[in-house]
Amino acid sequence: MNSIQKQKGWLVGISIAMIVLGAVALVGGIILLVSGIPAIPAVAGILKVVFGGLLVLFGLVSMPLGIRWAWVGLALSATKGSIKQGNIAKEGGTVNMKKCDKCGTERKEGEEVCSNCGKKFE
Ligand SMILES: [Zn+2]
Numbered sequence: 735m736n737s738i739q740k741q742k743g744w745l746v747g748i749s750i751a752m753i754v755l756g757a758v759a760l761v762g763g764i765i766l767l768v769s770g771i772p773a774i775p776a777v778a779g780i781l782k783v784v785f786g787g788l789l790v791l792f793g794l795v796s797m798p799l800g801i802r803w804a805w806v807g808l809a810l811s812a813t814k815g816s817i818k819q820g821n822i823a824k825e826g827g828t829v830n831m832k833k834c835d836k837c838g839t840e841r842k843e844g845e846e847v848c849s850n851c852g853k854k855f856e
Contacts, residue, residue, distance in 0.1 A: 742807050745803055745804075745806065745807035746803075746804055746807035746808065748800075748803065749799075749800040749801070749802075749803035749804035749807060750800065750804060751800070752796045752797070752799060752800030752803070753796075753797055753800035753801060753804065755793075755796060755800075756792065756793040756794075756795075756796035756797035756799075756800055757793065757797060758793075759789040759790070759792045759793035759796070760789070760790055760793030760794065760797065761793075762786075762789050763785075763786040763787065763788070763789025763790035763791075763792070763793060764786065764790060765786070766782045766783070766785055766786030766789065767782070767783055767786035767787060767790065768786075769782060770782025770783040770786055771783060834848040834850065834851065834853055834855070835853075836848065836851050836853040837850050837851040837853070839851070841855060
């Protein structure tokens with residue numbers, strides 16, 4: 735297991751935790767808000783509304799972040815570590831690989847003619 739794979743595991747784990755936490759905070763916050771509003775002149779009601787509002791905000795921020803991170807983590811695992819650390823553009827990584835625009839065959843570094851269809855590269 736290389737360091738990128740470890741990071742992926744962490745990333746996906748943390749982002750799933752963030753999505754779950756965010757959802758719980760959102761639901762809990764809404765419940766607190768709804769139950770606090772009728773009691774609003776009382777300190778308990780105000781505290782409930784303030785705390786509920788903070789929970790809703792936390793949920794609204796952490797859920798999209800979690801989804802984004804999970805997406806990034808899953809995208810990294812989909813390429814099976816072909817994105818090498820600090821070496822993304824080199825060594826035939828899939829990221830910067832150019833393709834023949836006629837047949838779609840992968841174009842290797844320094845190649846002037848397509849190895850499949852013979853089309854000249856500009
Ligand atoms: Zn070609």
